[in-house]
Amino acid sequence: xxxxxxxxxxxxxxxxxxxxxxxxxxxxxxxxxxxxxxxxxxxxxxxxxxxxxxxxxxxxxxxxxxxxxxxxxxxxxxxxxxxxxxxxxxxxxxxxxxxxxxxxxxxxxxxxxxxxxxxxxxxxxxxxxxxxxxxxxxxxxxxxxxxxxxxxxxxxxxxxxxxxxxxxxxxxxxxxxxxxxxxxxxxxxxxxxxxxxxxxxxxxxxxxxxxxxxxxxxxxxxxxxxxxxxxxxxxxxxxxxxxxxxxxxxxxxxxxxxxxxxxxxxxxxxxxxxxxxxxxxxxxxxxxxxxxxxxxxxxxxxxxxxxxxxxxxxxxxxxxxxxxxxxxxxxxxxxxxxxxxxxxxxxxxxxxxxxxxxxxxxxxxxxxxxxxxxxxxxxxxxxxxxxxxxxxxxxxxxxxxxxxxxxxxxxxxxxxxxxxxxxxxxxxxxxxxxxxxxxxxxxxxxxxxxxxxxxxxxxxxxxxxxxxxxxxxxxxxxxxxxxxxxxxxxxxxxxxxxxxxxxxxxxxxxxxxxxxxxxxxxxxxxxxxxxxxxxxxxxxxxxxxxxxxxxxxxxxxxxxxxxxxxxxxxxxxxxxxxxxxxxxxxxxxxxxxxxxxxxxxxxxxxxxxxxxxxxxxxxxxxxxxxxxxxxxxxxxxxxxxxxxxxxxxxxxxxxxxxxxxxxxxxxxxxxxxxxxxxxxxxxxxxxxxxxxxxxxxxxxxxxxxxxxxxxxxxxxxxxxxxxxxxxxxxxxxxxxxxxxxxxxxxxxxxxxxxxxxxxxxxxxxxxxxxxxxxxxxxxxxxxxxxxxxxxxxxxxxxxxxxxxxxxxxxxxxxxxxxxxxxxxxxxxxxx
Amino acid sequence: xxxxxxxxxxxxxxxxxxxxxxxxxxxxxxxxxxxxxxxxxxxxxxxxxxxxxxxxxxxxxxxxxxxxxxxxxxxxxxxxxxxxxxxxxxxxxxxxxxxxxxxxxxxxxxxxxxxxxxxxxxxxxxxxxxxxxxxxxxxxxxxxxxxxxxxxxxx
Numbered sequence: 001x002x003x004x005x006x007x008x009x010x011x012x013x014x015x016x017x018x019x020x021x022x023x024x025x026x027x028x029x030x031x032x033x034x035x036x037x038x039x040x041x042x043x044x045x046x047x048x049x050x051x052x053x054x055x056x057x058x059x060x061x062x063x064x065x066x067x068x069x070x071x072x073x074x075x076x077x078x079x080x081x082x083x084x085x086x087x088x089x090x091x092x093x094x095x096x097x098x099x100x101x102x103x104x105x106x107x108x109x110x111x112x113x114x115x116x117x118x119x120x121x122x123x124x125x126x127x128x129x130x131x132x133x134x135x136x137x138x139x140x141x142x143x144x145x146x147x148x149x150x151x152x153x154x155x156x157x158x159x160x161x162x163x164x165x166x167x168x169x170x171x172x173x174x175x176x177x178x179x180x181x182x183x184x185x186x187x188x189x190x191x192x193x194x195x196x197x198x199x200x201x202x203x204x205x206x207x208x209x210x211x212x213x214x215x216x217x218x219x220x221x222x223x224x225x226x227x228x229x230x231x232x233x234x235x236x237x238x239x240x241x242x243x244x245x246x247x248x249x250x251x252x253x254x255x256x257x258x259x260x261x262x263x264x265x266x267x268x269x270x271x272x273x274x275x276x277x278x279x280x281x282x283x284x285x286x287x288x289x290x291x292x293x294x295x296x297x298x299x300x301x302x303x304x305x306x307x308x309x310x311x312x313x314x315x316x317x318x319x320x321x322x323x324x325x326x327x328x329x330x331x332x333x334x335x336x337x338x339x340x341x342x343x344x345x346x347x348x349x350x351x352x353x354x355x356x357x358x359x360x361x362x363x364x365x366x367x368x369x370x371x372x373x374x375x376x377x378x379x380x381x382x383x384x385x386x387x388x389x390x391x392x393x394x395x396x397x398x399x400x401x402x403x404x405x406x407x408x409x410x411x412x413x414x415x416x417x418x419x420x421x422x423x424x425x426x427x428x429x430x431x432x433x434x435x436x437x438x439x440x441x442x443x444x445x446x447x448x449x450x451x452x453x454x455x456x457x458x459x460x461x462x463x464x465x466x467x468x469x470x471x472x473x474x475x476x477x478x479x480x481x482x483x484x485x486x487x488x489x490x491x492x493x494x495x496x497x498x499x500x501x502x503x504x505x506x507x508x509x510x511x512x513x514x515x516x517x518x519x520x521x522x523x524x525x526x527x528x529x530x531x532x533x534x535x536x537x538x539x540x541x542x543x544x545x546x547x548x549x550x551x552x553x554x555x556x557x558x559x560x561x562x563x564x565x566x567x568x569x570x571x572x573x574x575x576x577x578x579x580x581x582x583x584x585x586x587x588x589x590x591x592x593x594x595x596x597x598x599x600x601x602x603x604x605x606x607x608x609x610x611x612x613x614x615x616x617x618x619x620x621x622x623x624x625x626x627x628x629x630x631x632x633x634x635x636x637x638x639x640x641x642x643x644x645x646x647x648x649x650x651x652x653x654x655x656x657x658x659x660x661x662x663x664x665x666x667x668x669x670x671x672x673x674x675x676x677x678x679x680x681x682x683x684x685x686x687x688x689x690x691x692x693x694x695x696x697x698x699x700x701x702x703x704x705x706x707x708x709x710x711x712x713x714x715x716x717x718x719x720x721x722x723x724x725x726x727x728x729x730x731x732x733x734x735x736x737x738x739x740x741x742x743x744x745x746x747x748x749x750x751x752x753x754x755x756x757x758x759x760x761x762x763x764x765x766x767x768x769x770x771x772x773x774x775x776x777x778x779x780x781x782x783x784x785x786x787x788x789x790x791x792x793x794x795x796x797x798x799x800x801x802x803x804x805x806x807x808x809x810x811x812x813x814x815x816x817x818x819x820x821x822x823x824x825x826x827x828x829x830x831x
Numbered sequence: 832x833x834x835x836x837x838x839x840x841x842x843x844x845x846x847x848x849x850x851x852x853x854x855x856x857x858x859x860x861x862x863x864x865x866x867x868x869x870x871x872x873x874x875x876x877x878x879x880x881x882x883x884x885x886x887x888x889x890x891x892x893x894x895x896x897x898x899x900x901x902x903x904x905x906x907x908x909x910x911x912x913x914x915x916x917x918x919x920x921x922x923x924x925x926x927x928x929x930x931x932x933x934x935x936x937x938x939x940x941x942x943x944x945x946x947x948x949x950x951x952x953x954x955x956x957x958x959x960x961x962x963x964x965x966x967x968x969x970x971x972x973x974x975x976x977x978x979x980x981x982x983x984x985x986x
Contacts, residue, residue, distance in 0.1 A: 111950050111974035114982055119949050135975065136890065143968040152966065164967075166953055347949045492959065678957050 172468030183461020228546025299453025366399025454792020489680020569660030623685025630698025665723025695726030
């Protein structure tokens, strides 16, 4: 049973009496946020580089140098109170800042330093002065020191050249160390002072045991952790000083009280244990700022906030120190803090990642470590804040256990999706916990999973799962199997993969499948080998001692996260073009070998010529009549399930540099659109440059009915998808009027219940019509804050690149009442 | 700089300015033309002159050491540039130990990439117009210098 301690939430979980109108601070902050343009923040790059330069050749170990660099930045940065937000601290110097991390891909904005403020797509403001600092003082130092160039210099692996061809795979480690979920429970309860003392004691303890290199290494790690944590304290102290100064200079009593409150809170946290809910939220935020000071702000997640913060909320409520309204305001303010940073987007990334944010995930609901209902007042408060603010970050995810959580909670999540038309995403606790347990995670820890970034699963604060290790375009293997290891649509006549046979001469589907497997295995080997090299480069050049302080394992083992310090280790490998690949396999099996209505040679030539004459005659069959993933067709079911099994087996056989397994996943961010725009035709009848389907979602406009689509996805063995999935469904929107709205919600909830009971892992929605999205594309000014689900995260529709907008428009729209698809042509033409 | 070379430089300035102006005019022509075979020589020449003439721009190469090779897909070298000790020299032959080798299908592609208002290297790579071997960051720096030149003289 849910733990509800306030009468207000018990009586009305939707907290209907609260609107932005009667929460003016949140209204004001939202208006400011929506009208603020992103600006590049160079503070971290400047101070971090300054320290690294000064300590070059000092002989200090890299983890200590990096920790000192982070400490230098946190101690030196300007303490700012940007607005009336009641949570202190900002992750950048800008209102909404895009920080530069030069050790990864920060240098990619170099050619644009003077123009990125004014570029057409996704401009990010950068002052002339800051551009000069980057060009003169920061970037030159890193030219030979970025992670990618260090790997190139050391081993120049062929896999790196393959990755640089863009359309085969990408390895996230070139751009980030992130995609994980720190756990702030300990710091809220004990405070950083106590943690620093504990780390110092450990340092002494290992040194006392002996002076062997292993002990020295551990001692360095403990020292680096302390230095990092001290950086957070220094930043908090500077903020406190600023708050005191602003209190003294305050023009009125209200302002004076506001800053006096800040000064009092900052005197307590994060150095000491949080005493109140507000202090707990502020402490968590300041520690998260520290984590972002060390590592890239991409999918650095906040975990199960309703669980971590509940003790503070409950204590305040019981003591009469807090009301639900105040809690809503605190959480709302925190949402804007989390949204105060976004990723740096160079022009080059716009095509593949345009519109993506920094995707910090928040997880609520589900079960607790003992398997009991974890839903509490804060779960509903987070849902209310999500509904009221309806902004892209944080990425809110609702866990649901159909045997434990009550329907009231499920229906409330459905209602929030209906009202926001997009968020949150739903996760099936039953399937996801079993999946993690199958990966060796203890049941207790698996039950305490939180979402990473888009949709990835990991036990919060215990797993370093580096979920963006590999992003592999599965359709590459299809094309390479058709062309004997070449990929004419991308690399013309170059022999890329192994020679797997002349596909035109294949006499059975099994022969083609074998060729596909050869190419797939080879591509995975390439991607994994590069990920391993990059991971080892991280170990040498980018240790993360500060982030390690907020995980279970590193303290006990005396080992950095990136050295395998976490309790559980894994690497995530996600896949682009799953539906398109399955549909291609189905098309070949059905058209060539079952119905024999065309030959393998026809298929090869049709793909080579992008269905040019005379092969255009094949298009109709391949596109419309061949079996499709997302239907109940036996061929489609067999091929989709076999591909899931194949990928699982290929990855799970590999052990990463931290001793963990590779975990296949199916989420695509915006890559399915970007990759689709650059890839050639496929046997599925997909023409060259058409967009791929997102995540694990069936191909757009190919699945006429909703139930079979859900059933096909749920039929995939979730134990073999340990990395997680993104299933994107689009429904006609509800009429938000009494009666109809309830009916819609019931159907909406029932469909999720059925899908989860069949074994589905995750689902997210867009409740928009084709017409709305087409209009939003044509008239962005009419839809300034239209939120959509992309493939695992939310975005403002106006910020997405053209390809991604088109992909969202063309996603199959289902009528929830009839369960039938409304096809795009019909809707657009009105016929 | 010795007194002699300072005096020489002083008297040479008008000539260098005129040469730079000519080269800028040729770059402008290349941007608008369909063919730009000698674009990279002209661009490197312009950069070299501007480094000589503008102390602030020259700061970009203080302490900068790099070897660039530009060649077409057939292997024919169009130009090389060597940066060392705050100077830049240009060659028409391949220099050894290139920091980065830029390979292009035709001079016009290189011109389009380096002179584009919003250069997107992905597009050029995907279209088979441009690729590189070696350290990408050096290519990014060159793209910055080229763009700075464009913004300065061809706003």
